[in-house]
Amino acid sequence: MIKAVIIDDERNSRDIISLMLEKYCPEVQVAATASDCADGIATIQQHQPQLVFLDLEMPDGTGFDVLLGTQDAPPFEAVFVTAFEKKFLHTIRFSEVEIILKPIDRESLMNAVGKIADRIHANASTSRYKVLLENFNNGRNINMDMVIPVTQHEDMIIGLNKITYLEASAEKTTIHLSDQQQIQADRSFRYYTDLFSTLRFYQINNHQMVQLSQINNIEGDGSRALLKNGVKLEVADRRRKDLVSHWKQYR
Amino acid sequence: MIRIFLLFLLFCCSIVTRAGIPALDTLVADFDHLPAAVDLRPYLLSLVDKGGSLTPQQISSASFNHNYHLFHVEKKHIGKGNNCWLKLHVRNTGSQDSTLTLFAGWHDDMSWYIQDSADRKMHLLMHTGLMRDRAGVQRWEHYGFNVTVPPGSTHTYFLHINNKYYNENGLMPALFNDLQYGQFRNGQFEYYRKETILIHVLLGMLLVCLAIAVINYIQLPDKSYMYFAAYMLGLIVFFTLRLEGQPYQLSVFYRWPMLKYYWDIPALLFCFYLMYLAFGNTFLNLQERYPFMEKLFTSVAAIIGGIIIICFYCIALEQYQVPVMIYSYVYISTLLPFLIVFIALARRSRHHPLVRFFLFGSLCFYMASFGSFLMLIRPLGLINALGEISAPSLLIVAGVLLQSMFFLAGLSYRNKLVHHERTRTQELLIKQLNKNKELQRKLNEQLEELVKEQTTEILRKKQELEEQRKIHLETEYDKKLTEIELKAIRAQINPHFIFNCLNSIQLFVMQRDFEYAQKYLSDFSYLIRKTLDFSRRNFISLSDEIAYLNTYLGLEKMRFEHKMEYEIYVDPAIATSELEVPAMLLQPYVENAVKYGMTNTSYPIGQLLIQFNQIAPDMLECLIEDNGIGIIRSKTLRTLPKHHQSSGMEISFNRAELLNKMYNTGIHIDIIDKSENNNTESGTIVRILIPQL
Numbered sequence: 001m002i003k004a005v006i007i008d009d010e011r012n013s014r015d016i017i018s019l020m021l022e023k024y025c026p027e028v029q030v031a032a033t034a035s036d037c038a039d040g041i042a043t044i045q046q047h048q049p050q051l052v053f054l055d056l057e058m059p060d061g062t063g064f065d066v067l068l069g070t071q072d073a074p075p076f077e078a079v080f081v082t083a084f085e086k087k088f089l090h091t092i093r094f095s096e097v098e099i100i101l102k103p104i105d106r107e108s109l110m111n112a113v114g115k116i117a118d119r120i121h122a123n124a125s126t127s128r129y130k131v132l133l134e135n136f137n138n139g140r141n142i143n144m145d146m147v148i149p150v151t152q153h154e155d156m157i158i159g160l161n162k163i164t165y166l167e168a169s170a171e172k173t174t175i176h177l178s179d180q181q182q183i184q185a186d187r188s189f190r191y192y193t194d195l196f197s198t199l200r201f202y203q204i205n206n207h208q209m210v211q212l213s214q215i216n217n218i219e220g221d222g223s224r225a226l227l228k229n230g231v232k233l234e235v236a237d238r239r240r241k242d243l244v245s246h247w248k249q250y251r
Numbered sequence: 252m253i254r255i256f257l258l259f260l261l262f263c264c265s266i267v268t269r270a271g272i273p274a275l276d277t278l279v280a281d282f283d284h285l286p287a288a289v290d291l292r293p294y295l296l297s298l299v300d301k302g303g304s305l306t307p308q309q310i311s312s313a314s315f316n317h318n319y320h321l322f323h324v325e326k327k328h329i330g331k332g333n334n335c336w337l338k339l340h341v342r343n344t345g346s347q348d349s350t351l352t353l354f355a356g357w358h359d360d361m362s363w364y365i366q367d368s369a370d371r372k373m374h375l376l377m378h379t380g381l382m383r384d385r386a387g388v389q390r391w392e393h394y395g396f397n398v399t400v401p402p403g404s405t406h407t408y409f410l411h412i413n414n415k416y417y418n419e420n421g422l423m424p425a426l427f428n429d430l431q432y433g434q435f436r437n438g439q440f441e442y443y444r445k446e447t448i449l450i451h452v453l454l455g456m457l458l459v460c461l462a463i464a465v466i467n468y469i470q471l472p473d474k475s476y477m478y479f480a481a482y483m484l485g486l487i488v489f490f491t492l493r494l495e496g497q498p499y500q501l502s503v504f505y506r507w508p509m510l511k512y513y514w515d516i517p518a519l520l521f522c523f524y525l526m527y528l529a530f531g532n533t534f535l536n537l538q539e540r541y542p543f544m545e546k547l548f549t550s551v552a553a554i555i556g557g558i559i560i561i562c563f564y565c566i567a568l569e570q571y572q573v574p575v576m577i578y579s580y581v582y583i584s585t586l587l588p589f590l591i592v593f594i595a596l597a598r599r600s601r602h603h604p605l606v607r608f609f610l611f612g613s614l615c616f617y618m619a620s621f622g623s624f625l626m627l628i629r630p631l632g633l634i635n636a637l638g639e640i641s642a643p644s645l646l647i648v649a650g651v652l653l654q655s656m657f658f659l660a661g662l663s664y665r666n667k668l669v670h671h672e673r674t675r676t677q678e679l680l681i682k683q684l685n686k687n688k689e690l691q692r693k694l695n696e697q698l699e700e701l702v703k704e705q706t707t708e709i710l711r712k713k714q715e716l717e718e719q720r721k722i723h724l725e726t727e728y729d730k731k732l733t734e735i736e737l738k739a740i741r742a743q744i745n746p747h748f749i750f751n752c753l754n755s756i757q758l759f760v761m762q763r764d765f766e767y768a769q770k771y772l773s774d775f776s777y778l779i780r781k782t783l784d785f786s787r788r789n790f791i792s793l794s795d796e797i798a799y800l801n802t803y804l805g806l807e808k809m810r811f812e813h814k815m816e817y818e819i820y821v822d823p824a825i826a827t828s829e830l831e832v833p834a835m836l837l838q839p840y841v842e843n844a845v846k847y848g849m850t851n852t853s854y855p856i857g858q859l860l861i862q863f864n865q866i867a868p869d870m871l872e873c874l875i876e877d878n879g880i881g882i883i884r885s886k887t888l889r890t891l892p893k894h895h896q897s898s899g900m901e902i903s904f905n906r907a908e909l910l911n912k913m914y915n916t917g918i919h920i921d922i923i924d925k926s927e928n929n930n931t932e933s934g935t936i937v938r939i940l941i942p943q944l
Contacts, residue, residue, distance in 0.1 A: 010751060011812055016758040057747065059850040083750030102754040 006033045007040035008055040017053050024106050025113040037061035041069040048074050050120055056082035064136050075126040077116045095132035096147040122153050149186045164214040164227055166192050168207040178229055202246050205236040212250040277340035282349045289426040296338040297321050303334045307373035310336050322422050329419045330572050337410040343400035352395040352432040355424040363396040364409040382508045391498045417572040440499045447497050450490050453648050457487045460655045478530035482522050489518035516574035517562045520555055528552040541599055608661025612654040619650020733909050778802050785834035794827035807845045814849050815857035822864045832941055833910050840875045840937040847885050848877030875937040881924040882935045917942045
C-alpha cells in the first residue's frame with residue numbers, strides 16, 4: 001500500500017482524485033487531504049506520506065512552496081495535478097516529476113501512479129525533486145539541470161549547457177554531450193524537440209537538433225554546421241538560411 | 252498740217268464754188284479738157300431717204316433737189332446716220348469718149364447706178380463701202396466711180412450713200428479726170444499714211460508696254476499689272492480698229508467690220524474709265540491708303556461697266572449716236588470730279604512716289620484730252636467738238652503715251668517697292684526665325700531644368716510618400732498588433748478555470764450527480780460561448796457583461812461550495828442594454844477577487860460585491876470589492892520567485908492601456924487596499940472608470 005496525501009484548494013478536485021485513486025489505483029491509500037499550502041505542509045509532516053498529489057496553484061502559494069516547506073520531512077514522491085502546466089513546463093519536465101492534467105484521465109493517472117509505485121518499490125533516489133526545486137529557484141536559464149531517463153529505473157542528471165546535439169534513434173533519443181559522451185534517453189526525439197523548441201536549440205534536419213551555443217562555425221552557406229567539439233553536421237537544404245539567421249541572432 | 256491745209260483748200264474751194272456757180276441741174280463739161288477737179292455740189296441733186304425703204308426704181312421717179320447741207324469736207328457728226336441719194340446729170344461736150352472719176356469720200360455703203368435714158372431703169376454699176384470691202388490695199392481703189400459719157404450725150408447717175416454710223420467721213424463729191432484723180436489719190440495716200448505711221452508707232456509702243464506688263468504680271472502676279480495690261484490691250488485694239496477707217500491701209504479686222512463700231516465708244520469708256528479706275532485702285536493700294544477713294548473708284552468703275560454694256564446694246568440696235576451722247580455726258584461730267592480726285596489724292600499723299608507717278612500720268616492724259624477738246628471746239632463748235640472728243644488727236648496720243656509711260660514707270664517702282672518690302676520681310680522673317688530658334692532653345696533649356704527639378708521633386712515626394720506609407724503601415728501594424736494582442740488577451744480566459752470546471756463536471760459525472768453536472772455543463776458552455784463571442788468584439792453591452800459575470804460567478808460559487816458569496820448591484824439609472832463597455836475588461840478582476848477573496852481566515856465566506864454606478868452623465872464607475880486579505884498582504888505572502896510573477900493583473904493593466912491606445916478611451920483603473928484607509932477593514936477594491944462616448 002502506498003500512503004498518499006492530496007493537496008488541492010478545490011474540494012471537487014480532491015474528491016475526484018480520491019475517487020479515481022480508489023477506483024483505478026487501489027494500491028494507493030489516501031491518508032489525508034489538505035486545501036491549501038500551509039495545511040498541506042502540516043498534513044505531510046503529520047502523516048509522512050509516500051506519495052503527494054499536489055495542486056500547482058493554490059490561494060496561498062504553489063505546489064513548489066509545499067515541497068520547499070517539507071524538505072526536512074522524510075522524502076516522498078509527488079505528482080503534480082494541475083489544470084494548466086504551461087507556466088512551469090520546463091521546471092517540471094526537466095526534472096521528470098510526474099504531472100497529471102485536469103480533468104484527470106484514467107491512463108495518465110494509472111501511468112503516473114505505476115511509475116511512482118515502481119520507484120518506491122525500487123527505493124529509487126528522489127534527486128529529481130532537488131533538480132526540480134533548483135530549477136524552480138533559478139528560473140528558466142541555460143544552467144538548468146536535466147533529468148534524463150535512461151532506463152525505467154535509471155536516470156542521469158546532466159547540465160543543459162553540456163548538450164551539443166540530439167539525435168533521433170528509433171524510439172529513443174541519443175544525446176551528445178560536449179565531452180563526446182553519448183546518452184540514450186528513453187524519450188522520443190519529438191518529445192525533446194517540443195521541449196527545446198523555445199530554448200536555444202535548432203533542429204537542423206529531421207533527426208538532429210543542435211544547441212546553438214555549441215556551433216563553432218557554419219560552412220558552405222549553411223550546408224554544414226561545425227560544432228565546437230569538432231563534429232560536422234549536415235543541414236537540410238530548406239533550413240540553412242533559417243539556421244544562419246538563428247545562429248547570428250544568438251551570437 | 253497737211254490735213255489743215257487741205258481742209259483750208261477745200262473750204263476755200265467750197266466758198267468759191269458756192270459763191271460763183273449757180274445751182275444747175277446738169278453738169279456740162281468738156282471731158283477732154285477738164286480744167287481741175289470739178290466740185291460737183293452745184294450739180295448734184297440729192298434725196299435724203301430717212302426711212303431707208305426706197306428701192307432704186309422708186310428713186311428714179313422721185314424728185315430730187317439741191318441740198319448743200321448734205322456736204323461737208325471734214326468728218327461730221329450726223330446723229331442717226333445718213334441715207335441719201337445723189338443724182339448727177341452729166342453731158343459731155345467734148346469730142347472724145349473719155350472717162351472721168353467721181354469721188355465722194357470714204358463711206359460705209361455706197362452704190363453707183365446709171366439710169367437708162369430710154370426706159371429710165373437703174374443699173375447698178377458698182378457697190379462698195381467700208382462695211383463691204385474685202386481685205387487688201389486694193390479695196391481703197393473702189394471709191395472712185397467711173398463717169399463715162401459719150402461725146403455729146405447726157406447720162407444720169409445715181410449715188411446711194413448709206414452711213415449708219417454717227418460719224419460721217421467727208422462728203423465732198425468731185426469729178427476728176429485720170430491725171431487729177433491720180434494726184435488726188437496720191438495726196439490722200441500721203442495724208443493718211445502719215446497719220447497711220449503715227450498710230451503704228453503708238454501701237455508699237457503700246458505693245459511694248461503690254462509685253463512689259465504681261466511679263467511683269469507673270470513674274471509678280473500683281474493685279475495692277477493685269478489692269479494695266481487690259482488697259483493697254485484695249486488701247487491697242489482701239490487704235491488698230493482706228494486704222495480700219497484709214498484709207499490705203501491693210502485691214503486686220505476686215506472680217507468683222509462691225510467691230511470698229513463696237514470698240515469705239517466702249518473702248519474709250521473701258522480704257523480711260525473702267526481700267527483706269529481699277530488700275531488706280533490696286534496700284535495705289537487705295538483700300539489701305541484711302542478707303543473712301545477706293546469705294547468711290549469701285550462704284551464709279553461699276554457704273555462705267557454698266558454704261559459699257561448699255562453702249563454695246565445700243566450699238567447692237569444700230570443706235571450709234573446714243574453711246575456718243577453718253578460718252579459726251581460722261582466726259583463732261585467727269586472732268587471736274589477727276590480734277591477733284593487728283594487734288595484729293597495729292598493732298599492725301601503727295602509725297603508717296605506711287606501717287607506721284609499715278610497723278611503725273613493721269614494729269615498728262617487729262618490735260619491732253621482736255622486740250623484736244625478745247626482745240627476741237629474752235630473749228631467745230633462746242634456741240635460738234637463734243638461728238639468728236641472720242642477721236643484720237645495727236646495730243647491725245649501723246650497724252651496716252653505719257654500716261655502709259657508714267658504708269659509703267661510707277662509699276663516698275665511699285666515692283667521695286669514690293670521687292671524691297673519682300674526683302675525686308677524676308678530679313679525680318681529670318682530675324683524672327685533666329686529669334687524663335689533662340690527662344691525655342693531657351694525654352695527647351697528651361698523646360699529641361701523644370702523637368703529635372705520636377706523629377707527630383709517627384710522623387711523626393713515619392714520618397715516622402717514611401718516614408719509616410721511606411722509610418723502609416725507601421726502604425727497600422729501597431730494597431731493591428733494591439734488589436735490582436737487584445738483579442739488574445741480577451742480569449743485568455745484563465746485556462747485553470749476551464750479545466751477546473753471540466754474537472755468539476757467530471758466529478759459530478761463520476762458521482763452520478765447528473766442534474767448538477769448538466770447545470771454545470773450548460774453554464775460552462777454558455778460561458779465558453781460568450782467568451783468566444785466577446786473575444787471577437789471590442790465592445791459589448793453592459794447587460795451582456797453582467798450576464799456573463801453572473802454565470803461566471805455562479806460557476807465559481809459551485810466550484811468553491813459556498814465558500815464565497817457574490818452580489819452584483821446595478822444603478823437603476825443605467826440603461827444596461829444600451830451602455831457599452833469593453834468586452835472582457837472586468838472578468839480578470841473579478842477572477843482575482845474570487846481567488847483572493849477566499850484567502851482571508853477571518854472571514855470564512857468570501858464576500859464579493861460588484862457595483863455599476865453612473866457617477867457622471869458620461870462616466871460609468873465599476874467597483875469590484877472583496878473581503879480578502881487585501882492586495883498588500885497578498886503580495887507579501889507570495890513566495891514565488893520573481894521570475895514566476897502572476898500575469899493576471901498585469902494583463903488587465905496592459906489591457907486598459909491597450910484599450911485606451913486603441914479607442915482613445917480614458918479608461919482608468921484604481922486598485923485600493925481597504926486597510927489603507929481603515930485598519931479594521933480588509934480586502935481589495937478595484938475601481939474602474941469607463942467614460943461613455
